Every structure is written in structure tokens, then in C-alpha cells.
Amino acid sequence: MIHTQQREVILSVLKEAARPLTREEILSLGRQQIPRLGSATVNRAIRNMTAAFQIIGVEFPGQPRRYELPAESEHPHFICRSCNKVFDLPVAMQLPQVHAPKGFVVTGGEIVYAGTCPDCSNQK
Numbered sequence: 001m002i003h004t005q006q007r008e009v010i011l012s013v014l015k016e017a018a019r020p021l022t023r024e025e026i027l028s029l030g031r032q033q034i035p036r037l038g039s040a041t042v043n044r045a046i047r048n049m050t051a052a053f054q055i056i057g058v059e060f061p062g063q064p065r066r067y068e069l070p071a072e073s074e075h076p077h078f079i080c081r082s083c084n085k086v087f088d089l090p091v092a093m094q095l096p097q098v099h100a101p102k103g104f105v106v107t108g109g110e111i112v113y114a115g116t117c118p119d120c121s122n123q124k
């Protein structure tokens with residue numbers, strides 16, 4: 001029961017944020033729903049949910065690992081250089097075909113844009 005509840009909190013937090021979140025962001029947003037949510041239990045839930053493909057881990061250079069809900073389609077990510085938050089860019093996208101050299105097997109890719117998010121660009 002407890003496990004189901006944690007799983008649901010994590011899913012709802014990710015759904016509401018609608019962008020990839022770090023472990024810490026998931027924990028602090030989750031605590032708004034369950035104040036006694038424990039760090040170790042969240043870590044364990046994240047591990048199990050990642051293994052079950054209920055959430056997807058995404059990594060960007062120089063950034064902590066983030067998690068998002070499985071997407072229906074390929075989409076680029078966006079890093080705000082001001083607040084360091086990562087967003088999904090809601091645009092249809094296809095990864096370019098890569099003719100990899102012999103011996104390389106390409107199984108996926110990631111397109112990352114950078115700039116300033118709406119919150120940060122409105123500050124000035």
C-alpha cells in the first residue's frame with residue numbers, strides 16, 4: 001500500500017511539473033503531498049519505477065540525472081542557463097538519421113537546446 005502511494009505521488013508530481021525533475025525536486029514536491037515522505041523511500045521508488053519503465057531517467061552533461069514520464073513521441077529538451085531547470089520542448093521532432101561507422105550500433109539520441117526559460121526571461 002505504502003509503495004503504491006509513493007509511486008502515485010511521484011507520478012503526479014512529474015505529471016504536474018510537466019518537465020524532467022531531479023531526485024531532489026521530486027522529493028520536495030512530493031513532500032507537499034506527503035509531508036513525511038522519506039528520502040530513502042523516494043530513491044527506492046525511483047529506482048524501481050525506472051527499472052519498470054514507468055519513468056525514464058534523462059541525463060545532460062554537467063547536470064544531475066533527471067526523471068520524466070515516458071513520452072508519446074520524441075521531443076527535444078531545453079536547459080535554462082539561468083535557473084538550470086530542464087524543460088520538454090513541445091514540438092514534434094525526429095532525430096536525424098546517422099550513418100554510424102562500422103561497429104557502432106546507435107540505439108537512441110537526445111537533442112538538447114539551451115537558453116532562457118519564460119520565468120527567467122521575464123525577470124528583467
Ligand SMILES: [Zn+2]
Pocket residue numbers: 080081082083084085116117118119120121
Ligand atoms: Zn530559468
